[in-house]
Amino acid sequence: MNIQFDVLRISRDLVIKELEDLTLDQIHAIPTGFKNSIAWNVAHLVVTQQLLHYKLSNLDCLCPDELIASYKKGTVPTKNFTEEEFEEVKDLLSGLPDVLQEDFEAGIFENFSAYPTSTGLVLDSIETAIVFNNFHEGIHYGIIRAIKKFL
Secondary structure, X not given: OHHHHHHHHHHHHHHHHHHOOOOHHHHHOOOOOOOOOHHHHHHHHHHHHHHHHOHHHOOOOOOOHHHXXXXXXXXXXXXXXXXXXXXXXXXXHHHHHHHHHHHHHHOOOOOOOOEEOOOOOEEOOHHHHHHXXXXXXXXXXXXXXXXXXXX
16 A cells, blocks of 8 residues: 555645746636636645545544535635645645545554445445555645646
């Protein structure tokens, strides 16, 4: 599984790199043809990882409930982050992969609830959830890169 944690870290580092030199207005812009912003995608990555790994394991998520409510699957941007708020989201984005690996190695993901994804894949263990989350992260990395081309 170590490679999966490495993939997650690399993916998150690539997302952080895409944010360099963008203004707060740019990360909140929603270009024509898109449903959401770069900021929404970044927060969505944090939230989805927590839901797929922690909530499905009947554990408390490591990000605020308000963040989950605003950026889970099916939501759209309703407000903009302040600089400080977005820095907190970026800190979660970059720091949570290490916590996930520590928690995985500690064996805390014992009671995983199966979850059928919109792709048709059923997540039936923490291992499948970690692999699927990496796939999900790649999709949103691509969306972030596409949005940037329209800024």
